[in-house]
Amino acid sequence: MPEASPKKTILAADKLAPEGLDWIRSQPDAELLEKPGLSEAEYAAILRGGGVHAMIVRSAITVSAGVLADPGDLAVIARAGVGVDNIDIPAATARGILVVNTAEASTITTAEHAFTLLASLLRNIAPAAASMREGQWDRSKFQGRQLHGMTLGVVGLGRIGRTVAERALAFGMKVVGHDPFVHADLQIDGHTVRTFRSFAELAPHADAVTFHVPKTAETTGMLDEASFALCRDGVFVVNASRGGIVDEQALVAALGSGKCGGAALDVYTSEPPPADSPLRSAPRLLLTPHLGASTQEAQTAVSVEAAKACMAYLRGEGISGAVNAGGVRVDLSPRQRAFVELAGKMATLLSPMITRGIAGVEVALDGDDLAPAAGTVERTVLVGLLQRHLASALNVINVADVAEKRGIRVTTRSSGGDPGGGKLTLTVHGPADAVDASTEAADRSRRIVGRVYADGAPRVVEVNGYAMDMVPAGAMVLIQNEDKPGIIGAVGTAFGSAGVNIADMTISRRSREGEHVATALMLLKLDAAAPAGLLADLEALPAVRKVAAVQV
Ligand SMILES: NC(=O)C1=CN([C@@H]2O[C@H](COP(=O)(O)OP(=O)(O)OC[C@H]3O[C@@H](n4cnc5c(N)ncnc54)[C@H](O)[C@@H]3O)[C@@H](O)[C@H]2O)C=CC1
Numbered sequence: 001m002p003e004a005s006p007k008k009t010i011l012a013a014d015k016l017a018p019e020g021l022d023w024i025r026s027q028p029d030a031e032l033l034e035k036p037g038l039s040e041a042e043y044a045a046i047l048r049g050g051g052v053h054a055m056i057v058r059s060a061i062t063v064s065a066g067v068l069a070d071p072g073d074l075a076v077i078a079r080a081g082v083g084v085d086n087i088d089i090p091a092a093t094a095r096g097i098l099v100v101n102t103a104e105a106s107t108i109t110t111a112e113h114a115f116t117l118l119a120s121l122l123r124n125i126a127p128a129a130a131s132m133r134e135g136q137w138d139r140s141k142f143q144g145r146q147l148h149g150m151t152l153g154v155v156g157l158g159r160i161g162r163t164v165a166e167r168a169l170a171f172g173m174k175v176v177g178h179d180p181f182v183h184a185d186l187q188i189d190g191h192t193v194r195t196f197r198s199f200a201e202l203a204p205h206a207d208a209v210t211f212h213v214p215k216t217a218e219t220t221g222m223l224d225e226a227s228f229a230l231c232r233d234g235v236f237v238v239n240a241s242r243g244g245i246v247d248e249q250a251l252v253a254a255l256g257s258g259k260c261g262g263a264a265l266d267v268y269t270s271e272p273p274p275a276d277s278p279l280r281s282a283p284r285l286l287l288t289p290h291l292g293a294s295t296q297e298a299q300t301a302v303s304v305e306a307a308k309a310c311m312a313y314l315r316g317e318g319i320s321g322a323v324n325a326g327g328v329r330v331d332l333s334p335r336q337r338a339f340v341e342l343a344g345k346m347a348t349l350l351s352p353m354i355t356r357g358i359a360g361v362e363v364a365l366d367g368d369d370l371a372p373a374a375g376t377v378e379r380t381v382l383v384g385l386l387q388r389h390l391a392s393a394l395n396v397i398n399v400a401d402v403a404e405k406r407g408i409r410v411t412t413r414s415s416g417g418d419p420g421g422g423k424l425t426l427t428v429h430g431p432a433d434a435v436d437a438s439t440e441a442a443d444r445s446r447r448i449v450g451r452v453y454a455d456g457a458p459r460v461v462e463v464n465g466y467a468m469d470m471v472p473a474g475a476m477v478l479i480q481n482e483d484k485p486g487i488i489g490a491v492g493t494a495f496g497s498a499g500v501n502i503a504d505m506t507i508s509r510r511s512r513e514g515e516h517v518a519t520a521l522m523l524l525k526l527d528a529a530a531p532a533g534l535l536a537d538l539e540a541l542p543a544v545r546k547v548a549a550v551q552v
């Protein structure tokens with residue numbers, strides 16, 4: 001989660017509707033940096049300089065790994081729109097930058113554009129209008145086709161695809177669809193939309209196809225030479241999703257051969273397409289310059305929503321439209337926040353005891369109303385456990401990836417209700433546990449338990465079987481020793497000689513079956529960090545087994 005600091009700077013890196021920019025200017029804790037139309041290198045330099053907390057983009061700029069190489073204070077990138085294929089999400093995630101979009105705000109506008117393209121294409125509106133301007137009056141040349149009765153194949157039955165389907169049905173078209181995540185036929189406005197398991201199966205059933213899918217490895221080139229062959233002769237094609245989903249070369253060829261009766265594109269593999277692109281001169285091809293979301297209404301909505309999403313995250317109020325946040329939430333109640341704080345402190349306290357790596361982490365969160373915080377607790381735990389051992393800065397956005405790359409299995413369980421009012425238990429398994437069930441291996445598991453009582457303070461109540469009660473904070477030292485007389489005095493003398501004041505201290509004794517000497521764990525809260533010399537002196541004391549210092 002971003003640090004709380006007075007003013008947050010939002011970089012508007014694309015042309016945004018003035019309403020969103022005005023909203024930013026009206027916020028006392030926000031500052032606007034308006035810099036549309038720069039190069040990737042220039043954006044990289046602005047970010048590197050620090051002081052930019054959020055960045056809003058549309059599709060004109062590419063937020064590449066290079067732009068994010070040294071992102072300074074950047075905590076969130078908002079896409080004022082839907083498609084995030086111009087943002088390097090793995091690079092943003094790796095640097096702990098939240099990516100959000102404004103998925104709903106432009107749905108209707110984009111669906112209207114796709115449907116308008118189809119209707120205009122079938123009625124030759126663009127070439128007929130152009131011929132009128134040239135002084136011609138040629139009615140037979142522009143005879144069109146009727147929408148009513150035609151079958152439209154909608155590929156991608158998400159927000160925009162379904163909205164297009166509704167409009168097509170209202171015009172008396174039959175609609176069929178394909179979406180790997182829609183398994184049954186759909187009922188839309190009293191009509192049945194038959195769904196097919198693949199585009200190949202849908203293709204022979206449609207007079208026209210329209211694409212409303214994200215650009216992925218599976219969707220790129222979905223309509224290519226091979227799949228054109230499966231389509232009806234004279235099929236009409238609309239693509240207002242992303243360039244390259246309809247293969248441009250195959251389209252030009254199909255238009256030339258008549259396999260494709262006409263097509264309309266709003267999006268291109270390269271935007272703008274080169275001046276000499278064959279697309280610009282292909283017959284029966286209607287082109288618009290990526291206008292799908294370009295209405296006053298949609299642009300106002302995406303601009304304001306993107307601005308609000310940035311500030312909500314930076315203020316810790318919530319995450320809306322998250323693309324890479326996993327289960328992280330910042331809109332938590334004070335009690336849920338207390339558990340997130342406890343999670344971070346417990347994991348940090350445990351982290352110096354984890355010297356042999358981590359194979360798995362179990363997070364158990366018990367208590368009423370705590371479940372919504374589980375994702376945030378889980379990631380906060382990982383940050384606390386791993387940060388000490390890694391050079392790069394971790395946060396709740398990038399840590400899941402970091403853990404996964406290290407093969408750390410994380411299981412999180414949350415249950416409602418706990419008689420004590422709420423409990424968090426972390427168990428960290430060392431690498432040997434999975435293959436060796438011996439006592440020694442089992443002992444490599446580390447367990448810490450914490451609670452938040454009515455006072456709201458996050459307390460640690462158990463560490464590795466030692467019962468205790470302490471609110472962890474600041475500089476702390478853990479000392480494990482054999483439970484023999486004189487140790488406490490020796491430890492106190494060492495601190496006194498080093499001039500370090502002990503602010504709070506708890507001692508707990510544990511005697512386990514099979515252990516011939518009882519051991520004790522001291523947890524000390526200090527007024528200042530313990531210097532290395534003091535830690536060495538403590539380690540040298542007879543009967544002291546382990547000493548670890550940690551900043552919680
Ligand atoms: N031309 C423009 O200006 C605009 C274009 N878009 C683009 O429209 C597209 C759709 O946007 P939304 O409907 O909001 O997204 P959405 O996420 O609501 O829907 C996308 C649908 O595609 C489906 N899908 C994924 N892989 C598929 C596959 N291999 N075959 C068939 N279906 C598949 C998904 O299951 C999902 O239902 C996006 O690519 C977006 O970038 C969005 C807004 C404006």
Ligand SMILES: O=C(O)CCC(=O)C(=O)O
Pocket residue numbers: 058059080081082083084106290291292293294
């Ligand atoms: O006008 C824009 O910003 C592009 C809209 C778009 O393609 C999207 O939102 O995915």
